[in-house]
Amino acid sequence: MTVGGDERRRLPGLEGPLWRALLVFRFAALGYAAVLMVNNFREYAWPVGGWLIIAVMTVWTAVSSLAYARPERRGWPLLVADLAVAAACLLASRWIVNPSGLGVGSPTLPMAWVAGPVVAWAISGGRRRGAIAAILLSVADVIVRNGFSQATANGPVLMILVGIGVGHIARLAIDSEARLQRAIELEAATRERDRLARGIHDSVLQVLALVQRRGTELGGEAAELGRLAGEQESVLRSLVAANSPVPATAPAVAVIDLRPLLNAYGSAAVTIAAPATPVLLPASVAAEVAAAVGAALDNVERHAGERARAWILLEELDDRVTVSVRDDGTGIPDGRLAEAERDGRLGVAQSIRGRIRDVGGSVTVTSTRGNGTEVELTVPR
Known part of the structure; x- marks a missing residue:
């Protein structure tokens, strides 16, 4: 069972923590990329360009975090823009970082920061969407490193695993929440049905049973009336057993x-x-x-x-x-x-x-x- 868009919008309490976790991850990854920049910028082919990319990443982290905080903005425009900015920052490493180092596995400028859009796509659409985002960014990583080798395989593989894993967990959690909601509603409805059944038993069914018993005792036309009351009692008992649930009262x-x-x-x-x-x-x-x-x-x-x-x-x-x-x-x-x-x-x-x-x-x-x-x-x- 999967949960559609309408059901996802009814469960903000569950998706909220996932998006907040993404926010923490983005800022932590940005801080790690900045630390690497401080340690390595003297060895870069274009150090000034590296600082410019860090500035772009900082601005986009703030902008995207504010945008993702509003559920109505988590649509395709923001998701595509997020992926495009991450891919651009990743591709810029080709002209800023030493090309020979990239070919043997040296870190790119954004490092783990590029996984942010992958996680966002996975939360919003499940493992399939997360895998698509991871593959697109993996292609950009391969371009930056001039090919795919054993030394450069870790980044793409990890991104694909993150996209599939996070998407799968997010979908399972949201589906479980939907099932729990329906179970709670069903329990409340069942309790109300039982309450109505008790009320019917304490009034209508007992009256019908009395009419049947007294009619049988009196005989004649009263006996026929008692027989009809007994039939209606039997029918009503069947209806009580299969009565449709109604909303519970406070x-x-x-x-x-x-x-x-x-x-x-x-x-x-x-x-x-x-x-x-x-x-x-x-x-x-x-x-x-x-x-x-x-x-x-x-x-x-x-x-x-x-x-x-x-x-x-x-x-x-x-x-x-x-x-x-x-x-x-x-x-x-x-x-x-x-x-x-x-x-x-x-x-x-x-x-x-x-x-x-x-x-x-x-x-x-x-x-x-x-x-x-x-x-x-x-x-x-």
Whole structure:
């Protein structure tokens, strides 16, 4: 997979460090070329010309660095101009440096500075573009040295390796960033889909299930209505399982007491035990915990038996809050939860586990046939 121009423009945070690294390289290479000039200019055929080339390199380093700092300017005009200036400075060595020295591997005037355009081309277009720039400058190097030999091969070979290596790394990094972006978007969309599925399960699906059950009990026309409700429940469960992701919403940031939300579930069949002091959680977390408790109680009502009782225990620790929902019903047979999830019945998978997972918590379900069920919800503080 490759990343096109539009995707590259959406990832300035990744390309920025690469261009800044090129800036550092250009100034470091310019400094090295200046040091060599100071040490060797007395041996040059035209020393004044050497200082002129160093001045041109200095000016172009400043100009190109400022230009590359703006993403909208990193197009072909700047890339071609950069390559042309580097090639001109390299070719000028033919008349300034001692020609006999160049033929046996003496350094050219720009030295490593000419690799700057190669790196720029590689960052902007990958290994193929980097290799093209390296080959063009290698041709200029061969011209300066009057041919290609073992003594003069190091420069061209290194430039080609730099062009291919930097281009390959830049493309891999940008492609990886694009994949990561898409994965984050998919995760957010999946979480929102799960949230919607829980809402549907806690409202529409349960109503349809109730209509089906009561219609079957009443018989006659009500039985037909119950049958139709059952069919629609099955269809809706399938749609929930394959629901298309939608953009995630921003979480709430207010802090509220969890106790009143749980106290609302109290009844003759549900006993609640909670601390005497407020148990504070972010509003969004408290709402999800309370909804998960409601789903657990709904399972008790529907599956634990007509005379089953339930107990809610709220515990507060320094780093977490735990809510336990225990009943004295018939318990859950082995493998029943996995079977229900495969059938699209999302009470435990989504309304309980999904909710608590989305707020960074965990769920433990303990049940044995005939001894009731305990659902323990734990969320971090």
